[in-house]
Amino acid sequence: MSIDRATEVTMRDVVDMFDKCAEQFPDRPALIHGDNVTSYARLAEAVRATAAMLGPDPGVVGVLTARRPEVVVALLGVLAAGGTYCPIDPAYPLARQQALVTVAGCQVVIAAAPGAAAPPGARVVDLPSGPAPDRVEFPARKGDAAAYVLFTSGSSGAPKPVLVPHRAIATVVRGLGELFGITPDDRVLQFAALNWDTCLEEILPALTRGAALVFDDDAYSGSLPRLLRVVESQGITVLDLPTAFWHELVDHLHTGEHTVPGSVRLTIIGGEAAGPVRLTQWRGRGTDRIRLVNTYGCTETTLITHAVDLHGPLAPGPGAWWGEGKAPIGHALPHVRARIDAAGQLLVGGPGLASGYLGMPEVTSAKFVADDTGEIYFHTGDRVSVRPDGMVVHEGRIDHEFKVRGIRVDPAEIEAHILEHPEVASAAVVGAGATERIVMTAYVVSRSATRPDLAADIRSRLRLRVPGHLVPHHVKVVPELMRTATGKVDRSATHAKYQQKPFERTSES
Numbered sequence: 001m002s003i004d005r006a007t008e009v010t011m012r013d014v015v016d017m018f019d020k021c022a023e024q025f026p027d028r029p030a031l032i033h034g035d036n037v038t039s040y041a042r043l044a045e046a047v048r049a050t051a052a053m054l055g056p057d058p059g060v061v062g063v064l065t066a067r068r069p070e071v072v073v074a075l076l077g078v079l080a081a082g083g084t085y086c087p088i089d090p091a092y093p094l095a096r097q098q099a100l101v102t103v104a105g106c107q108v109v110i111a112a113a114p115g116a117a118a119p120p121g122a123r124v125v126d127l128p129s130g131p132a133p134d135r136v137e138f139p140a141r142k143g144d145a146a147a148y149v150l151f152t153s154g155s156s157g158a159p160k161p162v163l164v165p166h167r168a169i170a171t172v173v174r175g176l177g178e179l180f181g182i183t184p185d186d187r188v189l190q191f192a193a194l195n196w197d198t199c200l201e202e203i204l205p206a207l208t209r210g211a212a213l214v215f216d217d218d219a220y221s222g223s224l225p226r227l228l229r230v231v232e233s234q235g236i237t238v239l240d241l242p243t244a245f246w247h248e249l250v251d252h253l254h255t256g257e258h259t260v261p262g263s264v265r266l267t268i269i270g271g272e273a274a275g276p277v278r279l280t281q282w283r284g285r286g287t288d289r290i291r292l293v294n295t296y297g298c299t300e301t302t303l304i305t306h307a308v309d310l311h312g313p314l315a316p317g318p319g320a321w322w323g324e325g326k327a328p329i330g331h332a333l334p335h336v337r338a339r340i341d342a343a344g345q346l347l348v349g350g351p352g353l354a355s356g357y358l359g360m361p362e363v364t365s366a367k368f369v370a371d372d373t374g375e376i377y378f379h380t381g382d383r384v385s386v387r388p389d390g391m392v393v394h395e396g397r398i399d400h401e402f403k404v405r406g407i408r409v410d411p412a413e414i415e416a417h418i419l420e421h422p423e424v425a426s427a428a429v430v431g432a433g434a435t436e437r438i439v440m441t442a443y444v445v446s447r448s449a450t451r452p453d454l455a456a457d458i459r460s461r462l463r464l465r466v467p468g469h470l471v472p473h474h475v476k477v478v479p480e481l482m483r484t485a486t487g488k489v490d491r492s493a494t495h496a497k498y499q500q501k502p503f504e505r506t507s508e509s
Contacts (some may be wrong), residue, residue: 004165013141013166013174015080017208025184025210031069032187032234033215038069040210049132050077053125054108056138058083060149062101062109064090065194067220070127071112072203072213077127078110082138084163085148089195090116093464096159097120103161104149105356119186143167149358150197152299152469153401153410154248159360168302169200171335171351177205179307180238180266180293184210187263189231190239196407198270201303202240209278211238224252232261235477239264242406243272243294244437260290270295271406272438273394274310275325283311291315296394297328299350300367300378302352305336306392316389328391329384338392339377345398346384347377387395400491402431402438404469411491414442414462414470420453421458423447428481429472430495442472443494445480 026041050073050154054061061083063074078085088097097119101109109122118124147166178230182188188206190200190213214234218226220318227249232240236383241249246269252258267290273301274294282292291312297304310314325338332338337349353376355366370376383395401410411429425445433439446454462471482493
């Protein structure tokens with residue numbers, strides 16, 4: 001079943017698009033961090049210096065991210081040199097950092113913040129501080145060459161690297177700039193975590209259309225009043241928020257009788273379903289002037305593939321999602337080819353597709369599948385339906401994956417890490433809960449009854465090995481796991497049996 005057709009798009013890559021902006025708007029602010037303002041001309045100079053330091057075709061370059069403008073310099077510098085950008089969160093356990101560096105094949109790692117600790121086995125360099133050459137000549141960047149590599153959750157327990165080519169990110173950035181209507185008058189808040197691709201939908205549309213990208217430490221404090229003060233004081237016009245965080249913001253606005261600062265013209269949400277109660281509360285806070293855009297996409301399909309204005313001046317009007325209905329993820333963007341298979345699974349094709357998983361040909365061929373015409377479609381694993389007006393609605397997963405803080409999680413990855421514990425015989429991880437908060441629970445069977453602190457020990461070990469979003473909220477030791485007729489662990493049945501019953505041992509966050 002086909003639900004949209006793509007139009008062919010040809011364009012320069014994102015570095016060329018940024019360079020054109022720097023030529024057009026040399027004195028306009030590109031990056032703002034507190035009282036420090038970096039103009040487009042100065043940012044272009046810093047990008048040239050970084051590219052010159054790296055040299056042509058430096059391969060995969062890791063970047064230890066930081067909430068600083070320097071991470072943008074590193075990103076664009078790597079791309080300008082013809083390298084492949086690989087963000088690494090320095091807050092990750094060192095074992096996880098080392099795994100990312102090893103799997104990606106990083107030859108060098110740039111520290112966005114000077115003095116950052118190096119992952120084991122990596123050579124870390126700081127960004128150059130001296131003047132940049134007037135011009136840096138490198139071979140042209142090919143459209144199918146990898147622009148960046150990001151990691152998603154995988155069943156093996158090892159990070160699963162997604163390679164995104166220049167063609168894909170350039171196609172999508174151009175499309176998002178038009179979708180969001182970004183202009184040089186915009187001030188876009190950098191809010192998303194810098195090791196996830198959502199940050200690229202903040203950074204690149206802004207810096208390829210002359211807007212200012214704003215960093216502010218108070219925005220990342222977790223305090224909603226501070227965030228709103230930042231938005232007001234910095235004159236932020238564009239907010240890009242995880243849906244779960246937007247839910248919290250709407251609740252804060254509703255219960256405190258606050259309003260969104262007048263500078264905001266666009267709020268983008270995505271990652272999870274938008275709750276109908278929160279939508280009604282948002283509409284009641286004087287937000288008719290603000291575009292509220294709901295988005296959908298996968299790392300493998302590059303940022304965003306579907307979008308719809310749920311409220312505001314461009315919305316089609318109050319829809320079935322006001323009240324009890326599900327909010328749609330919208331229509332496919334012009335560059336996207338989308339289909340639905342017999343199981344109701346959304347398939348996505350077009351020039352925005354990733355190249356596949358680095359070093360994982362079998363996994364790539366299982367998820368990136370050619371149809372009868374030879375067109376390749378990514379099998380998203382998301383079940384969808386289509387409304388009479390053509391809008392797509394997310395109906396859940398066809399597998400056991402779920403999202404924590406908007407990040408897709410494969411429970412098999414967490415189970416693989418838990419099973420490394422010498423006293424664990426078997427494990428099942430389940431994500432369940434209300435729309436606005438998924439709670440992750442690990443059910444484990446002990447090899448013996450001699451370890452009363454097993455649940456707590458499992459969580460402690462996981463914190464040393466994996467990012468925080470992969471650590472279960474609860475670990476519960478149970479007598480046995482439920483199994484299917486073929487002997488496989490049945491996660492749903494296990495959760496159904498034990499969720500309302502007492503446990504011998506439990507550890508909770």
